[in-house]
Amino acid sequence: MALLAAMRTFWAQGYEGTSVQDLVEATGVNKPSLYSTFGCKEEIFREAVALYDRVEGRATSLSLSQASTSREAVETMLRSNARAYTVDEGPRGCMIVLSSLLGAPENERVRAFLAANRLDGETMLRDRLAQGVAEGDLPSSADVDQLAAFYTTVLEGLSVQARDGASAEKLNMVIDAAMLAWPGE
Incomplete structure (x- = not known):
């Protein structure tokens, strides 16, 4: 193909x-x-x-749609992507994050296209977090915009780390630390 x-x-x-x-x-x-x-x-x-x-984006969409709680959704999203980013066959990391962060001015439309794609992912995560607030598994005091931005940044950072050669174990160590930031009751 x-x-x-x-x-x-x-x-x-x-x-x-x-x-x-x-x-x-x-x-x-x-x-x-x-x-x-x-x-x-x-x-x-x-x-x-x-x-x-x-x-490749199925790891994120399935994690967010199939998890029973918002915390499970976020953690599953991060861990499933960490696995996908570090497979031996194919490129490491996320194509959406890595393929055009910088470049010539004439390619600004491509960068804007990818930025919009990444923002769509953050919006999908924010919507899942808002669902968690509505269902009571995330405290109503939780700032879903802040959490979505934070965990999206973690996800994008995992991609960069994977491209740099980080192991799945290292990425999971980062995820362990990120999950410590999950809001309490």
Whole structure:
């Protein structure tokens, strides 16, 4: 599948680090066909991000939707992503976090697209935390905006640590510390 190959290439090399020639080589699709199928590099990237969200983003969405409490949802989200970020096959870390944090001014639309994607994740987490307040498993005094921002930052930091070579054990140590910040009654 060409899009999967493109996704893995962007994930490993970042948006700016991936050339159209890299995509041609990874997908096995010649340049004219690549452009006629996907359009420009940015459109290929956007489709690759959508695929990443559907495939790799499941760890987060399932954790948040299937956990019985908000604390379980957050901890499961962090630990399942830590496992996913440190697998031996494929790139380490999160494509959404790592593929275009910095870059040339002409790629600002790509950075804005990824920032909006990350904000959507924080919003999804905030909504789950608000559900926890409504259901009584999170104190009503809890600041769900603050908690969502904090645990999103932890999640993004785990991605950077994983890309730098951190082990799953180290990431879980960070998660243990982050869960100490969970609000009490």
